[in-house]
Amino acid sequence: MTAARMTRTAPTARRMKRSIFPMFFFTDCHTPFVFIISPAGQLPLRDAQGCSNVKKRLWPQTKNAIHRWHKWYNGNTGGINMTGKFSKYLKNRKPALQELVRLLGEKYAYASVLATDVAGTSISVDRSTTSVNPSGLTECGFVVKVFDGRAYVEYATNEIDAKHLEDVIFAVDRLVAAQTTVPSVSVGLLKEEPIVKRFNRKNVGKDLSAEAIIALLKGFVETTIASDPLIVNVRAGIETTEISKLFLSKAKDLEQYYTWSNPRSYVLARRGEVTKYAYDGFGDNSVERALGALGDLIGKTAKLAIELLDAIPPKPGYYEIVTDPSITGLIAHEAFGHGVEMDMFVKDRAAAKDYMGKRVASPLVSMRDGAASAFSVASYFFDDDGVLAGNTKIIDKGILVAGISDVLSALQLGKTPTGNSRRESYKRKAYTRMTNTFFEKGKSHFDEMIVSVKEGYFIAKTNNGMEDPKNWGIQCTAHYGREIKDGKFTGKIVSPVVMSGYVIDLLESISAVSSDFDVIGSGSCGKGYKEWVRVSDGGPCLKAKVKIG
Structure with a gap:
């Protein structure tokens, strides 16, 4: 796994930062810590290795980044005008990046570069205000990764050009030399099949x-x-x-x-x-x-x-429920989404690693994840470690059959990576992350599912959820529910609806899965309390039994 990481940040082409001067930090994959060399608004005369003239070496990148940000601002505040083409900026940088990989490859067993350029616009209107802003997802930068035979080391920056490759190589070499002071996990060399695709x-x-x-x-x-x-x-x-x-x-x-x-x-x-x-x-x-x-x-x-x-709060108790697709997606996400992210297996933070091949849900339940498993917000062509999009069956008719993984977790566990290596941005490390996660559709009809409910609720509209992958506790909050008695809606509405319980009990209680199916591409997901990435939710409607309140 990554033993050390350094990020250098100046104003990017897509979003101005708090300070125009670079900041460096190191992180270990288990216990992050921050070491700031350059406080905001100040620039040291020497860097951590005593190299003088830092300002002279870094100002060209900073100046270029400011120029690119102004270019974006002047060209993208007029509306939503998609280019329809791969980033011109990255295309222009590609020869330098190829040369960087070649030079690093001469001294390291593995060398790679991930380059990202994300542009976006957000427009909103209410009764008193109108706003047009860059999307909060905008970013532009590079992640350089090498393997020296002991561990993988990453260096991130928002600027790489042909004139300053030696600075990047110097920074990478320095990180490799520094990793002996950082706790790490020994892993082997990534094996890659040659591939060229657009x-x-x-x-x-x-x-x-x-x-x-x-x-x-x-x-x-x-x-x-x-x-x-x-x-x-x-x-x-x-x-x-x-x-x-x-x-x-x-x-x-x-x-x-x-x-x-x-x-x-x-x-x-x-x-x-x-x-x-x-x-x-x-x-x-x-x-x-x-x-x-x-x-x-x-x-x-x-x-x-x-x-x-x-709306009134629901009376606490155990109820039969029918979920709308967004709540079904939330349950999938919290039950066996985070729980089968295999970087959690490496850290011994997930019970699922001991249940592979065992029954964990009703035989009516099958579940998938993957950027190629559905067409939605998390449908990309390759992940942030260069692995092509996957379509992983996690649960097959109630049996837990597979997890999802990034390349380094898969390498440590002796598994094939599933294309789930994702970064919040180039400034953050890659984790195993969900993409399009959902239960497969069944054979029941929605109306029949409602008619079969003696006393319960139709639960709708995801609010939030939490899970405990180690002990399989789950909590899902819905915005509202509609009361059902003797198979009919009563007209009463409750809000909010908090469902909780034990993952296996909830999934085993599923007694019907609808043939209706909808994947909703508007969600985001954090890892713990941070590391946000876009994910979809949705799926069929489920009938289950759960504790409410």
Whole structure:
């Protein structure tokens, strides 16, 4: 695993940082710590190795980064205009990166570079404000990784060019020399099959100017507010991203470009002293199509917000439930998503490693994860370690059959990597992360599932969830539920709904899985309390029994 890591940050092409001066930090894969050489606004005369003239060596990269940021700002605040092409910036840097891999490959058994350039725009409108901003997902930078026969070492920076390759090599060499003071886990050499591929997935439909999008969103907001005096505010928005990534090693030359759009709605309703809200969103690879569906979505969100004014908390107890696809996805995510991330196996933090080949769920349950398992927000062509997208069956008819992994966890466990190595950004290390995680569809009909419920709830709209992979505790929070008695909806609505229990008990209680199926591409997931990446949720509807309250 990575024994040491250093990140150098100046203003990137996509997002200005707090300080224009670089900062360095080292992390061990188990116990992170930070060592700041350069406080914000100050630059030392010498670096950690006593090298003088640091300002002279680093200013060209800093100046170039500022230039690229201004270029983005001037070119991307006019609207959502997808380029439809792999990043020109990365394409121009590619010869230098290939030379860097060649030079590092002469002294290290393994050498690779991941280059990322993510652009995006977020536009939102409510009754009093309009905002156009860069997406919070924007980034532009590089991760250099080498293996010296003992451990893997990473160096991250937001600037690499042909004139300063010796600076990068110097930094990598310094990290390799420093790793003897950092606790590490010995692993072997990554084995790679030669592959050269280019992937491109463009935005579908026409581009739209910021003015056109704002006018459309304002129309949605004004119409919805005017539709009912109980509605006090509406926020309508859309966020788009263009992702370009390049992965180079001795054996691999991979490029990918793809886009995604997320329309969102939020409605606030008030009656007297009672205020409630509702929200919704989805994903699409077409800005035009996403905006076309947003009006209906806002209308449904407004109707729900008004209904929630009459919501009461549910009475605690054990109930039969039927879940909507978003809650089904949340259960999958928390039950055997994080629990089968195999970097947790390496650290002995997941019980699932001892249950491979054993029954963990109802025979009606089969579950998958993978960037290639569905088309959604987490559908990429290769992961951040250059492994092609996977489609992993995790549970097969109730039997736990596989986990998901990044390359280094797979290497330590003697497994084949599944294409789940993901970074929050180039500034962070790679972990095993979920992508599109879902239960496979079944054969039951939704109406029949509702009719079969004696007393319980239809649970809908994901709020949040937590899990304990070591002890298999689970907690899932839904925004609302609709009461069911004797197979019929009573008209009563409850909110919020907190479900908890033991993972195996919950999955074993599943007695029906619907033939309806929907993957929703609008989610994000953290690892612990940080390391956020985009994930989808969704799947079929489930009938199960769970503790509420």
